[in-house]
Amino acid sequence: MNRLTPPSRTPPSPATTPPWRRLRWATGTAAALLVTVGAAACSSERPKEQAAFTSPPAMCGAVSQATLDRLVPKAKPPPTSGTYPSRRYTYCGWNSPTNAKRGGERGVMVAVRLSANDTAAKADFESAWQGALQTQGTTSPGTLHSDAATRINGIGDQAFFTHRTATSGLSTLGTAEETVRVRNAVVTVSYRGRDSNPDGPSKANQKRTPLNATTGRLSTDTLAHEVIATLTSCTPCRPRP
Secondary structure, eight states: OOOOOOOOOOOOOOSSSHHHHHHHHHHHHHHHHHHHHHHHHHHTTTOOOOOOOOOOOOGGSSSOHHHHHHTTTTTOSSSSEEEEEEESSSEEEEEOOOOOOTEEEEEEEEEEEEEESHHHHHHHHHHHHHHHHHHHHOOSSSEEEEEEEEEEEEOEEEEEEEEEEEOOOOOEEEEEEEEEEEETTEEEEEEEEEEEOOOGGGGGGGGGOOHHHHHHHHHHHHHHHHHHHHHTTTTTGOOOO
């Protein structure tokens, strides 16, 4: 009695096989290949996305000493810092000593707020953007002025820049600020300059703006890039494998 033998998986010889059988073998092989590729693709699907950052970096180390020396000369340590609540928000700030003769003061503040996921961070960013739009213009009687908020490309996932000035009888203050979202983190950096008026209120409005938008933008660009570089290179800030 002849035993049944399983079909050979070796490709049939083109010289001895009819064309229709060669076509059927090739079609079956292609189908098997598609099934294999599909199974591999399904097995490589990414799990549910986690937050990119679960804790903030040390913000007082996020700005280089060279940048601090340039923007806030002779700033005295330790800087002002804080973390709250539950380590979801942390900040650090530096102030240069007031120069009585020059009447000037400079300050830098950097901060990061972490959200549970990208969607929540987008909502935080959009809230900040809408707030910036609503405060544009000059308030009565003209002591506070906010320039038009400007969207920024080429840094983070979303970013915008704002500049405002405030004038009082004894000083003028200029503040430049950038808000940048990187995944589930929203970074805020600001640079401010205050010029006091030693000659009294009558001369206050004659002083130039201590920190204009152009100078402020260059400074906040530097601060934002340094803080984001610190954040994205922070291994302990990311979720554990």
